[in-house]
Each structure stands twice: as C-alpha cells, then as structure tokens.
Amino acid sequence: MWEFLLEFLRMSAFGNLEVGNLIMIAIGLLFIYLAITKDYEPLLLIPIGFGMLVGNIPFAEGMGIGFREPNTVLSILYDGVNRGWFPPLIFLGIGAMTDFSALLSNPKLLFLGAAAQAGIFITLLGALALNFTAPEAGAIGIIGGADGPTAIFLASKLAPHLLGAIAVSAYSYMALVPVIQPPIMRLLTTKDERLIRMKPPRAVSKKEKVLFPILGFLATCFLVPGALNLLGMLFFGNLLKESGVTERLAVTARTSLIDIVTIILGFSVGVSTEARSFLTKESVLIFALGALAFSIATASGVLFAKMMNLFLKGDNRINPLIGAAGVSAVPDSARVVHVVGQEYDKSNFLLMHAMGPNVAGVIGSAIAAGVLWSVLRSMQ
Amino acid sequence: MWEFLLEFLRMSAFGNLEVGNLIMIAIGLLFIYLAITKDYEPLLLIPIGFGMLVGNIPFAEGMGIGFREPNTVLSILYDGVNRGWFPPLIFLGIGAMTDFSALLSNPKLLFLGAAAQAGIFITLLGALALNFTAPEAGAIGIIGGADGPTAIFLASKLAPHLLGAIAVSAYSYMALVPVIQPPIMRLLTTKDERLIRMKPPRAVSKKEKVLFPILGFLATCFLVPGALNLLGMLFFGNLLKESGVTERLAVTARTSLIDIVTIILGFSVGVSTEARSFLTKESVLIFALGALAFSIATASGVLFAKMMNLFLKGDNRINPLIGAAGVSAVPDSARVVHVVGQEYDKSNFLLMHAMGPNVAGVIGSAIAAGVLWSVLRSMQ
Amino acid sequence: MWEFLLEFLRMSAFGNLEVGNLIMIAIGLLFIYLAITKDYEPLLLIPIGFGMLVGNIPFAEGMGIGFREPNTVLSILYDGVNRGWFPPLIFLGIGAMTDFSALLSNPKLLFLGAAAQAGIFITLLGALALNFTAPEAGAIGIIGGADGPTAIFLASKLAPHLLGAIAVSAYSYMALVPVIQPPIMRLLTTKDERLIRMKPPRAVSKKEKVLFPILGFLATCFLVPGALNLLGMLFFGNLLKESGVTERLAVTARTSLIDIVTIILGFSVGVSTEARSFLTKESVLIFALGALAFSIATASGVLFAKMMNLFLKGDNRINPLIGAAGVSAVPDSARVVHVVGQEYDKSNFLLMHAMGPNVAGVIGSAIAAGVLWSVLRSMQ
Amino acid sequence: MRPGLFTLLLFLPTALLAQEPASRGHNPGGMVESLIFGLELTLLGMAIVFVGLLAVYLFMIVLRRTIVRQQTVHAAGATPRTTPPELTAEVVHAIALALYMDLRTFAEDDSDEITIHKITRPFSPWMDSSKTALIARNQMFGKRQ
Amino acid sequence: MRPGLFTLLLFLPTALLAQEPASRGHNPGGMVESLIFGLELTLLGMAIVFVGLLAVYLFMIVLRRTIVRQQTVHAAGATPRTTPPELTAEVVHAIALALYMDLRTFAEDDSDEITIHKITRPFSPWMDSSKTALIARNQMFGKRQ
Amino acid sequence: MRPGLFTLLLFLPTALLAQEPASRGHNPGGMVESLIFGLELTLLGMAIVFVGLLAVYLFMIVLRRTIVRQQTVHAAGATPRTTPPELTAEVVHAIALALYMDLRTFAEDDSDEITIHKITRPFSPWMDSSKTALIARNQMFGKRQ
Numbered sequence A, B, C: 001m002w003e004f005l006l007e008f009l010r011m012s013a014f015g016n017l018e019v020g021n022l023i024m025i026a027i028g029l030l031f032i033y034l035a036i037t038k039d040y041e042p043l044l045l046i047p048i049g050f051g052m053l054v055g056n057i058p059f060a061e062g063m064g065i066g067f068r069e070p071n072t073v074l075s076i077l078y079d080g081v082n083r084g085w086f087p088p089l090i091f092l093g094i095g096a097m098t099d100f101s102a103l104l105s106n107p108k109l110l111f112l113g114a115a116a117q118a119g120i121f122i123t124l125l126g127a128l129a130l131n132f133t134a135p136e137a138g139a140i141g142i143i144g145g146a147d148g149p150t151a152i153f154l155a156s157k158l159a160p161h162l163l164g165a166i167a168v169s170a171y172s173y174m175a176l177v178p179v180i181q182p183p184i185m186r187l188l189t190t191k192d193e194r195l196i197r198m199k200p201p202r203a204v205s206k207k208e209k210v211l212f213p214i215l216g217f218l219a220t221c222f223l224v225p226g227a228l229n230l231l232g233m234l235f236f237g238n239l240l241k242e243s244g245v246t247e248r249l250a251v252t253a254r255t256s257l258i259d260i261v262t263i264i265l266g267f268s269v270g271v272s273t274e275a276r277s278f279l280t281k282e283s284v285l286i287f288a289l290g291a292l293a294f295s296i297a298t299a300s301g302v303l304f305a306k307m308m309n310l311f312l313k314g315d316n317r318i319n320p321l322i323g324a325a326g327v328s329a330v331p332d333s334a335r336v337v338h339v340v341g342q343e344y345d346k347s348n349f350l351l352m353h354a355m356g357p358n359v360a361g362v363i364g365s366a367i368a369a370g371v372l373w374s375v376l377r378s379m380q
Numbered sequence D, E, F: 001m002r003p004g005l006f007t008l009l010l011f012l013p014t015a016l017l018a019q020e021p022a023s024r025g026h027n028p029g030g031m032v033e034s035l036i037f038g039l040e041l042t043l044l045g046m047a048i049v050f051v052g053l054l055a056v057y058l059f060m061i062v063l064r065r066t067i068v069r070q071q072t073v074h075a076a077g078a079t080p081r082t083t084p085p086e087l088t089a090e091v092v093h094a095i096a097l098a099l100y101m102d103l104r105t106f107a108e109d110d111s112d113e114i115t116i117h118k119i120t121r122p123f124s125p126w127m128d129s130s131k132t133a134l135i136a137r138n139q140m141f142g143k144r145q
Ligand code: NA
Pocket: A144, A145, A146, A147, A326, A327, A328, A329, A361, A362, A364, A365, A366
C-alpha cells in the first residue's frame, strides 16, 4: 500500500513540486508558529503564513487557480493589494482606533517621528548601491518606515514585482522589533539618559482632538499631495472617531471593515510569495536591506532625541529611549521602549510618552512614501 | 525662516492652488462644523465634508491620485457611486432598520408620501425652463425627493457630470429641513388644524409586517420596473428584518454593511466636488432649484392632507402638519412635525403618525425615480 | 375605476408578463413561506426566494436593469457568483465557525464523508446518459455534494448557463434533507444497527485543533490543487478560529463577512432564475437528477458504515445511521441522524458522532469538485 | 380622482413613447416644446406615483381584512383582538420620556481628565502583547546594569 | 481497498489526459463512449476523494500519537491524561438540555402590543437629534401663537 | 535647522524635476550618478518630512493657544483649567495595573474538557432548527417501531 501511495503522489500535484515550494511552506509554517507561540503580530503573520502555504501548493500553470492568471479567485482577492486600495482602508481603520492625545499633549515629540524616517532614505541609498533601479530602491527603502500598509501601498505603485518580498520583509522585522531595537537603544544611550523622567502629559481637550485630524490633514497633504491616499484616510478615520457624532461609523471602520481587509490583504500577500518569483537574490538583498533600515531608523530616532535634549531643560528633557518609538511599528516599539525603560527604573512609565513619536512615525513614513511616489513614479 | 517657509510652500502643492479649492475647503469645514455642533446629519455631512477637503487638495493632474484618473484609489472607491451600486446597498440597510408599522396601522397616510413628490416634478419643470436638458432636469428634480441615495442613484444614471452638485444639494437641504419646513407648515395651516389630535395607531400583527415587504414590492415594481434596484433592496432588507428567521442577516445589513457603504459613499461624493467642475453656474442653479424643490414638496404634502380632510370625519381626520413628513428626509421631517405640533399642544404626540408619510415618501420618491429613469435614460 | 386600473396595468410592466414569470414568482413565494413557517434554511431560502421575485419582474430588455446586461446593479452584485469568488469567502466563514473536534476524536469517520460522494459521480453518469455534455454533467453531479457554495462554485466554472437551476436544486434538496433521508436510512439498516451505541468521544487537545487545519490543508491540496480555492479558505478560516491569537478576525469572518456575502449571493442566485432561461427541460432534468444524487449519497454513506462495521469490534462499531450525515448539508443531516436515532433509543445521543462525517462530507465534496474542475474545465 | 383625468393619463405614456425621443433631449427645439414635454412627464409621473401607492394601499387593506378574518375565526369565543388598544396614561408618559431622551441635546463635554488610560491599551491590528513581556522576563539582551 | 484496484486507477488519469479532451466534451461521439468516460471519471474521482481523506486520516493519527507521547513525557508521574473522560450523568443531562433548547420550535408570537415604542426611536443613518431640539428651544421661527 | 541648508534644499526639487528622469531610472549611467540622485532625494525627502511635521507642529501650537485663551475667557474667575493635572499615586497605580493586564503573557491552556458542548450548538448559516423538531413531533415517516 505504501508503494501505491508513493506512486499516486508522484502523479498528482507532487509532480510539480520544487524545493523552493517546500522552503516557502516551511517559512509559512514558521510564521504561523511564531504568531501562535510568541504572539508576534498574529493578526498579520497568520494570514500571511497561511497564504504562503496556499501560494506554494505546486499547481500547474493554466489551471485557473494562480493569482497571476486573470479572473481567478486568488487574482480577485489580490486586486486590493495589486491596485493598492486595501492599505488606505486599513489606514481608515487605524485612524478610527488611534488616540493622538499623547502627541497633542507634547507636540515636539512629532520630530522624533520625522527623524526616524532617515532609515527609509539611507536604505534607499543602499539599494541604489546594490544596483536596484530608483523606483525599486524607493519601494525597498520604505521598509524602514516600519509600517506594513504603507510599504504595501508604495511597493504596489513603484515595484509590484518585489511586493511580496518587501511586504514579508516589513512584517518580519516589525515582528522582530523587540529583538532588533533594545541593543541599539542601549548602545546609543547612557544610563543617566535612560533614567530621565518626563513630566506627566497635560490634559488634552476634546476640541483639540476634533481639530487635530482636520488640521493635520491640511498641513501634510498641502505639502505632499502624494500622501493623500494614506494620510487622507488616516485622518478621516480619526475624525470619525473624535467627532463624537459618527461613533457607529468609527466602530465599523475599526472592527468589521479593517478586519475584512486585513484577512484578505494578509492572505493575498502570502499567496504572492510563490517560490519561483520569491526565492531570488533580490529577496535576500531586500531582507538584508530591511534589517539595515530598521536599525538606522531606530538609531536616528534615539540620536535625534539626544540632540533635542541639547536645547531642552529640566523636566522638558526627553528620555532618548522614546526616540526608538519613532519608527512606527505601532504599538510594539512603544512597548519595547517602556520595557527597556523599566529595566532601569521600575517606576518610570514611558509607554504614554512613547506613543507620541510612535503615531508621529506613521505620519512621517506616509509623508516619505508620498515624496517617493511623486518623484519616482515617472521613472518606472 | 518665514521667508523660507513661504518659498517652500510656493513650490509645493500650494502652487496649483486656486481660489475655488479654498472655497470648497471652507464649505467642507462648514459641513463638518454643522455636523458636530448642530448634529445635522452627521453620518453623511462628516464623510462628505472631509471628502471635500481631500478632493480639493490641489494636486497636479496625472499624479495618479484624482478620482477621474483610471485605477487610482479614489476612482476605485468612487466606483460604487459612479456605477450606482452603493445606493441600493444603503436601501438594503434602511429596509432592515425601518419599521413600517406606522404605515400599516393607517394606510391612507401613504398618499401624503405620494403628494409630496410633486416637488420633484415641478422642480423638473423649473430646470427645463432654465435650459437644462431633460435628463439633467430629471436628475435635478429628484432633489425634491429628499432622499440622498435615490438622488445619487438617479444622478449617476442620468447626469453623472452633475452628481456632486445634486448630492451635496440634496444632503444640504435634508440637513436644513428644520429650517425650511416650519415656516411653510405654519403658513399653510390654521391653528385649529394644527391642534387636530389623531386617533392612536391600531395594533399591527406580525403577519402584516412580514407580508408587507413582499406585497409592497410586487405592487410597486410591477408598475414601475425602473424602481427595481432601490425598492427591491428596500423591501428585501425589510423582509430580512421582519421574517423573524434571518435576524443575523438583518443585523449585518443595518450595521456593518450600511456603515461601510455610508463611509465610502459619503467620502466619494465629497471627493467628487473638485472646485473646477463644481463651482459653476449650473451648481448655483441646482442649489436654487433644490430650495424650490423642498419648499414645494413640503407644501404639497400639507395641502394634500388638508384636501383629504374634506373627505374624512371625526377622529379619522389628519393633522395636516404631518403632510410635511411626506418629503422623506427620514426621520428628520417627522421630528420637525412633532416639534411644531408640540408648540401648540404639549400633549399632542405627532411623531408616530408622521412616521407613516415619512416612510411612504421614501417609496414615493423611489417610484418617481423609476419613472424618470425609464423615460429619460434614452435621451442622454 | 376598476376598468381604468386594468387598462393601466396592461400598459405597464404587466405587458411583458409571461406565465413563466408568474410560476417563478410563485416558487419564490413558496421558498419564503417554507423558510418562515418551516424554518427550512431561512438564511438562504429567504434571499433566494426574494431574489426570484426581483428577477422575474418582467421588465423590458435593454432597460439597464437585468443581471445579464453590463454595468447594471444586478450584474455587479452577481459578479461574485459569476466569477466564483463568493463561495470561497463563505467557506472562510464556515471554517471560522466549524469545530472539527468530532472528527479529531474519531478520525475513521472521515471515510463516511468520502463514501457519500458516490452520489456526485453516479449522478454525473446519469447526466451523461441524459445527453448533458461532460462539464454540464460534472456541475449537475456536484448537487450530490449537498453543499451550496461548492455547487455554485463548480457550476460557475463548468456550466454557468445552468448555475441558477443547479444552485436552486442544491438548496432545495438541502432544505428537504429531513424528508429525503429518513426513509432511506430506515430501509438500509436493521433495528439492531440503529441501536448501536458509540463510545463517547475522547478529549481533543488544543494543539490538535490548531494543527488540524494546517495538516488537513496540506494533505488535501497537495493531492488536489483544484480544491485549493474552497479548501484553502475553509482551513484558513478554521486556523483563524483555533489559533487563539486571531479571535477578532475569526469573529468578523463568521459574522459580518459571511453575512454580507450570504445576503448578496442568495439574492443574486435568486435573480438569476429568470423564467425564460430557468423554466426549461434541462432544469426539470436537473431537479430529477438532484433527487437521485441526494438519495444515492445518503445510501452510500449508510452502506459504507455497515461495511466498516465488518472490520470493527465492540464499542468501536459505528451506528450506520451516521453514515447519512456524510452528505454534508451541515448541520441538518447530522440532526436528522440524531432524531431518527432517538426514535429507537431516547438515551442514544448520535448528534456529536454525526458531526464527524458531516464536516468530513464538506471536505470530501470540495475534493470531488476539485477533481471535476481539473478534468472537465478544458472540455468546455 | 375622477376617472376622466386618469383616462387621459393613460394615453400620455403611449404618446410620449411614440415620439422620437432623441429629438427632444438634445435638440429641445424650443423652450415651449420642452416645457410641454415636462408637463406631460409631470402628469404621467405623479399619476404613476399615486397609482403605485394606491396598489400598495389596496394590498394593505386586503391584507388587513384577511388577517382580521383569520384571527376572528381563530379567536371565536375569546376576547376579540380587532379593537385597537387605547393609549393609556402610562403609555403617553412612556412616549414622553422616550421623546425626551431622543431629543436631548448633544452635550459637548470638554473633558479635563487625563487620557492616560486610553493610551495604555491601544487596541490595534498590529497589537502584540507577549513579545514585550518576553523581553522583561527572559532578559534576552544581556547588558543588564 | 485492494492494491489491484488502486493500481488500475493510477493509470486512468494518464490515459484520460493523453486523449484529446475536446473530442469527448462537445462531440460525444456516442453515448457509450461518453458513459465509459463517465465511469473512468467516477473511479478516478472516488479514488482521489478516498486517498485525500486517507491522507488527512494518516496525518491525524500521527498527530495524535505525537501529542500523546509529548503529554506522556510531560506528565510522567502525574495522572495519565490519555484515557478519554467518561460521559457522566451530568454531562448527559447537559446535552439533553442543550438539544432541547436547540431543537425548540420557532414560536410565531403574533404580538398584540402597540408598536409605538419602536416608532419613537427610529435609528437610522439619517438620524439627527439636536436639530429639532434646537427648534423647540430657540424658537427660531417667530410667529408663536 | 539653519536657513542655509534649507535654502539649498529648495532648489533641489526643481533641479531634479528639470532633468530627464528616464535617463536616470532605467539607464542609471553610472553608480556615482545614481548615488548622487539618491543623496539629493534623501535630502529632499527628509526636509519635506520635517517641514510637513513642522507644519503640523505649528498648527498644534496655535490650536492649543487658541483653545487655552478661549477657556481662560470662559473660565475667568473660576479655577484656572490650564495647569496640567499632576499624576497622583492612584493614577500611577491604575497605570501599573493597566500595564500589567496589557502585558500579561499568552497562556496556552491545553484544555482537558470534552468539547461536546460545542458540538451540540454548531451555529452556522445553514442552521435550521425546527425542521428536525418537526420530524420528532409529527412522525411524518411512519414505520415507527
Ligand atoms: Na514610520
């Protein structure tokens, strides 16, 4: 009977199997394992991981299954990634669940979110040095924004052939934030700096919270219309949340809507990692550049905080650890900051302060994506 | 530093800025302000208002952002408005949340909802007199239906170039119902009429409620197949609600589904008000005609109620104030009726009676839209 | 006045009326009646029944309403049926609500779900004998799978012109499972067999439940990549449910998402039963073959259980009634098994045991659909 | 609602549809012709709206009578269910309360409370809890002071 | 499940796929040829369904054994966890109750209550509350009697 | 943040856009030219990111001052509302508790309970309850033993 089974297997889909598929399936299983046992970004790693299994079942070409063939179910589900309309809907939901109070109570933390975007541009330089074209380099650089939907959006516009590698790289490093960031944070700060206590956040009025999404939208999108799709939706969602009169819309945006899009987006991204197009030299380089991007982004945030301290006094000083939260990866990097801070002073609660640069980092990388899109889209 | 900033601003998107964009942004801000502070139709004015901000960021043509360019995110979101499939889904949700008991307990109130549709056709005549083409006139007339989704649906079919103006006009006047209707109601009624007490509604059995959507659908759509998309969905949603065995579908239809569609529909309609195509002589005329439409619709409803009273006796008589609720604008015009009624007699509760013509007005204007579509679609 | 009314009716849509439309409307009303009063599959029969009313309103061709005309609202809603992407989303939701514990605690019940698929293939033979083409015969045979989404998916791929008849036939017989199955079950079993008590299910650990969707997916889809769309989504949904870290996604998949798709899918299927294309000789044959399919599937399941008992001993023996649950029709056929079992022994609880073959039948018919698709799609 | 008017209306749609529509839409010829068309459409449209709702009305009347008759048959002997219940004082009070609650104004409460409790539980699809706990517990990054 | 039959089945798909498919689908040649094809497909299909579920079965057996072994290793010394728990009387009663509740009929309760309380809070996306309150409070439309 | 650097940056975009982009993207000419472009883009990009967030910052400052002034006007005489509330001990404890709950680990509890209670109420869109009840009650299939 085992003989028969083996023979049968040879004739079936096992016939098309390549080693690459097995490797990708193993990676998919690893993603699922990490999500379940380590709780690493499970809402994304599980859909992506299972999508990897689905995309690497070695079916024959032309069977009407693959996500690259027209009118297949997988291609229809992939449309929101392919044409880039899933990320703005996710930003709508994120806006409807984000509380900008931390930023409003201490606006200067915005600049930490700006500084951390240096990771994007230095990675772009690295990608250019490795002979990627300019649009590809821009799409790779955005991994340093540490923001999944932004990375998928820009990659779908500038380098759709690299989308799978860029998205998987971005989410992998976002999941690894607690591993990557602490050593860099410790290396670049003195013990005294890590012990800095920041003054408690001031009260933020309802009016400020309502006006913030409107003013924030006008301020950023007048400057960078290319960031309109992402920032427009982010601030729109936040207005739904803060207006006080559209609660039911905000609830739907941050529950059913974002969940439906997250399920299909994650699954589709996973499906798009078919071994033959994914296991390439480019993907390896993209993963290496992604690690660089996260490290530089973290370092830039911390160093900029130290620089700001040169101009600040007393309890206005910033604990430079929170600079690391400027990379986005909401809210993981803010938590990492908090936990590292508590290693040195159990009564120092940095989480609330770190949320400021954290959400500023989301805005910052969306602006950077808008700049890259505007400049690089004509070069494809 | 201010010099630098100004120079930078000149180079950025500020360079494409036209006065029209600023006007539209001001209108968008006004919508948001009215929604938040006056609670005027916030579930629609906030998405539309924010959409106006987004649509009037003066990005350059060909950047792959605008809702008229193919395959942009905004064009994808706009598809449901453009091809008219959002309004039927909204009607599905409205059906799943509408209780037709008020109508069932006093069916003659249906005719108030019919009479108020005179506003549609007289406005159509006005539009023809102002040299609009027949399909345009039909799309403008439907503003008098005081029903947002119906107006968007018909405008997308008959006059897509005027859709923004028609939708914004319809929603503006629906928000202004408490300002527009009371003077007309007072003008056309005597104090004695306003004091009429209607007899309490009779009990409505479950069977009647279950059979109503089925019979109502067959009665109206056999006559006017052109109303199939809207009325089919309205009655389908109501059957889901009343059948007693599809509660989970009705709940989803009146929560997640209608919310998701409302968010994207409102936002897209706002985006479509780009200044260059919106700030035209036509839009001004459409707003003027819209005011006419609402006034005539209100007057027709009230006068028809007075006419019906000529044939009715005793406690069967109708308080003519509730004729004003025949314009739809559910449930605002019913509330206006109630509040105006209470000014004259604190113990006269008209709200429940006014809900009858109110929902009848929705059916009436959908029928009128079906007639206009059938007759005018071949003339485009 | 009655004269006038009749004359008016003659001129309106009543002019296009054919007897067929009235028959279909009567069938639609029957579906709604059965759903409400008998609680037969109401979540599907109500949308399908109301869709039948909508699809058989006799509007004129070219009015821009029909589901076969391009860019109409009905054609847009029908897209998910037409291109087959609704059924996988429904499978996602089913996966997120299915508990495979019954199967895990007694894996040999899987084979009952396999045996019942004989109904599919024997019906296919019958359809070939009645001169249907091979792809049509495959699509008709899948009715024997007793699984609505699978039938719609395969019919949309192999025989889109028969989709309405196949879907309506499949759902009709699924609703009639309590009428069709018991006589066959009683005919093929002895009283002693019906009294067999099965040993209580063993405890199933969380790890088994988490690993099952992953291993089940790999095992089935490596063999039959053609089943990828349905089984991929089924097991993906189940992983979301069992992983323990993606609860919010599982909740959305089994509530809003599946509800929205169910509403539109059922409605569209109903709309597609327009009399002129539905009331044909083929549809009658399909209904006859469907009855055959359900009967053979039930018999195969029961007989296979009896055959397995030849090799099993003591309390490992299977009560052959549960073989009937292998047809799928989740969870109706399992309940039928339970109720029939209780007629003979009030203290014999078969429901939990019958859930095993029940969910196995879903997997089995998805595999069969994959085989049929792979072999027959090139013959269209 | 005299038959005469309605009989007239019956012929309007035929008349309308018999004409060449394209000649009216885009080349309106003259304002007068356009307005006549508009008037015809108005009469047709209002007639159909009324007839449509009249059909619904008739169905509703038939429906009510059928159900009342059924109920009377079913409830023969029992207390008749067809008389509408009167609005008692309690009901009126309940309505008044419901209306009061429904019409209550939108209160802008400009909160003075700090918003820390919101920040500490930012629920997000990117949420991840045990990861940081892991750091705290396992001390995986040496260099502890 | 004799190997002989299955070995035969292994050659069917190859045989099937080797032939020109178009000649079968649309020009069935004859009923006999068509039915032979159907029989081949039936055998192939049922075989694959069984093999597919057999694969799942084997995985499940392996899975269970692995987990049981792990648990035995972990729980060495403790009470063994591998024996399935017996159905106690309470459990049976709980099931009976659950079934009873699950199978209860759909009760058509034709309510006699007036539906006013529903009408007074019509929740809708077009809802708007403070507007009318505004009218009541501010008396913006003069002419009060 | 010296004006000199920023003034420079102002000219970069113009310079960039003036060049033929295609010659850079696909025919990078040389690595050096490509890297120079990358540097220009880096400076431009970082400048815009900072200016964008600076604009938000300025709006926020203006916003806060406006609101504070309004509040001061409104609350003239009353206790001033502009001083930020201090973190009291209770607040700190509340935060600590919230953090503890937030950071609690994901507990893998491998349940020993039988799962029967789940099986008895399989909620599904294909659910149907009274049908089987019907069988039980009506005995529609004769042959009862
Ligand atoms: Na970022």
